[in-house]
Amino acid sequence: MRKIHTGVPTDYILVIGESARKDYFHSYGYPVENTPFLDNNFTVKVDGMKSGGTYTIGSLTNMLTVPDKGKWKPRYDRSIIDLARSAGIRTYWLSNQGMVGKFDTPVSAIGRKADKAIFLNKGDYSEKNISDFSLLKPFKQILDQKTDQFIEKVFELLKKEKSVTGRPFSIIYFSDHGLAHKTEKNKTTLTNNFASKFHYDIPLIKIDSDRNDRIELSSEKSGLNFTEGLGNWMNIQNPDLPKTSLFDGKNDLTDYGLKEKINLITTPKDPAIDLTGKLK
Ligand SMILES: [Zn+2]
Numbered sequence: 001m002r003k004i005h006t007g008v009p010t011d012y013i014l015v016i017g018e019s020a021r022k023d024y025f026h027s028y029g030y031p032v033e034n035t036p037f038l039d040n041n042f043t044v045k046v047d048g049m050k051s052g053g054t055y056t057i058g059s060l061t062n063m064l065t066v067p068d069k070g071k072w073k074p075r076y077d078r079s080i081i082d083l084a085r086s087a088g089i090r091t092y093w094l095s096n097q098g099m100v101g102k103f104d105t106p107v108s109a110i111g112r113k114a115d116k117a118i119f120l121n122k123g124d125y126s127e128k129n130i131s132d133f134s135l136l137k138p139f140k141q142i143l144d145q146k147t148d149q150f151i152e153k154v155f156e157l158l159k160k161e162k163s164v165t166g167r168p169f170s171i172i173y174f175s176d177h178g179l180a181h182k183t184e185k186n187k188t189t190l191t192n193n194f195a196s197k198f199h200y201d202i203p204l205i206k207i208d209s210d211r212n213d214r215i216e217l218s219s220e221k222s223g224l225n226f227t228e229g230l231g232n233w234m235n236i237q238n239p240d241l242p243k244t245s246l247f248d249g250k251n252d253l254t255d256y257g258l259k260e261k262i263n264l265i266t267t268p269k270d271p272a273i274d275l276t277g278k279l280k
Pocket residue numbers: 018019055056057176177
């Protein structure tokens with residue numbers, strides 16, 4: 001997303017990971033060194049972000065809209081794309097997400113509201129008469145890489161662009177939800193078929209081009225307040241937008257029953273399994 005109406009435009013890049021549990025990231029303490037880039041290149045790292053659900057659609061529809069929080073129902077007329085566009089920010093949506101049947105998922109329907117939306121797996125795009133963001137093509141080419149490498153490539157591309165245009169950027173990375181361990185016949189796999197107490201624990205990392213400091217925050221953040229947090233990240237001024245920050249280091253005033261929901265999960269705790277020495 002690019003903010004173009006005040007001063008130097010800033011590029012805001014929101015990277016959504018698929019099914020990534022925080023406790024499997026070295027940058028969050030996992031012993032296998034699987035996040036060499038994120039380990040050393042974050043500006044703010046938040047420990048305590050909870051997803052808005054335990055599966056892609058259930059979570060992202062709550063996280064990428066300002067939902068009806070009492071009913072835990074997404075509101076598609078108040079999506080992150082609507083919010084950004086209302087502030088005059090040009091929006092681009094790039095996805096390699098699969099499709100359910102031949103229909104759009106509610107998540108791709110949110111993406112389709114962007115000024116330009118590209119769905120690589122469907123070979124499909126839609127646009128609202130705007131010029132291309134120069135980085136769309138290089139972003140497309142790296143979309144299949146693994147999380148840490150992908151973010152590194154995005155960072156390098158944006159840095160190169162900044163050296164030419166002077167345009168600052170800010171990247172946020174989070175994942176849609178975690179997974180649960182399932183053990184059958186002595187074999188453990190990660191699954192999404194039931195919920196674990198750690199299912200909602202997701203990474204939340206911000207990288208700003210104009211800062212070199214490293215801040216680690218521990219604060220409880222609810223996925224139901226996420227879109228408001230993103231709006232404030234992009235400095236969107238809107239009387240209806242509460243001043244909720246994802247990066248203030250404070251617990252959300254209310255999580256709308258999320259913690260209670262997690263407490264009701266009865267499956268045994270399933271912390272990350274240390275695979276040191278078992279990975280080739
Ligand atoms: Zn997912």
